[in-house]
Amino acid sequence: METETKKCPYCAEEIKFEAIKCRYCGSMLQPVDSLPLPREAGFGDSKTSPIRLKQVSADINPAVRIVLFALTFVIPIVGIIAGIIYRSKTNPKTKKSGNTLLFFGILMLVVNFILGAVVVKGALEQYRNINEMVREMDGVFQQ
Numbered sequence: 001m002e003t004e005t006k007k008c009p010y011c012a013e014e015i016k017f018e019a020i021k022c023r024y025c026g027s028m029l030q031p032v033d034s035l036p037l038p039r040e041a042g043f044g045d046s047k048t049s050p051i052r053l054k055q056v057s058a059d060i061n062p063a064v065r066i067v068l069f070a071l072t073f074v075i076p077i078v079g080i081i082a083g084i085i086y087r088s089k090t091n092p093k094t095k096k097s098g099n100t101l102l103f104f105g106i107l108m109l110v111v112n113f114i115l116g117a118v119v120v121k122g123a124l125e126q127y128r129n130i131n132e133m134v135r136e137m138d139g140v141f142q143q
Contacts, residue, residue: 072112079105 004017011025021028079101086098 072115073109076105076108076112079108081105 005014006017006019007013008015008022008025008027008029010027011022013022013024015022015024015029019029083098083100083102083105086094086101089095089098
């Protein structure tokens with residue numbers, strides 16, 4: 001059984017026709033963007049691929065992620081506390097400001113919990129996809 005070959009455009013060595021990277025000079029023969037996504041290669045969902053999600057989330061520093069997450073809960077709580085304090089004042093304008101702060105603080109806290117649940121659900125799906133992909137890859141390599 002003969003396999004089709006071609007010459008590497010960089011080093012002119014004979015390589016397999018399907019090669020993505022030259023085994024002699026190490027040059028990439030196809031741009032990374034044109035490589036098949038995991039679904040096309042037989043693993044996972046290409047749109048929400050764990051590999052693609054990991055690349056996007058890897059751009060954000062973990063410390064920045066923690067600070068942003070904390071702020072999404074701290075700011076509404078501060079608004080709620082300030083709203084409660086301002087509502088107890090006798091000045092009608094201050095009382096109105098307190099009501100507004102309290103309303104938006106509670107609203108933002110509810111929105112944060114809903115968005116947090118969506119993020120956690122997405123993370124769990126990503127974890128399941130990675131486990132499924134690893135199991136499939138184990139089966140391929142054991143054959």
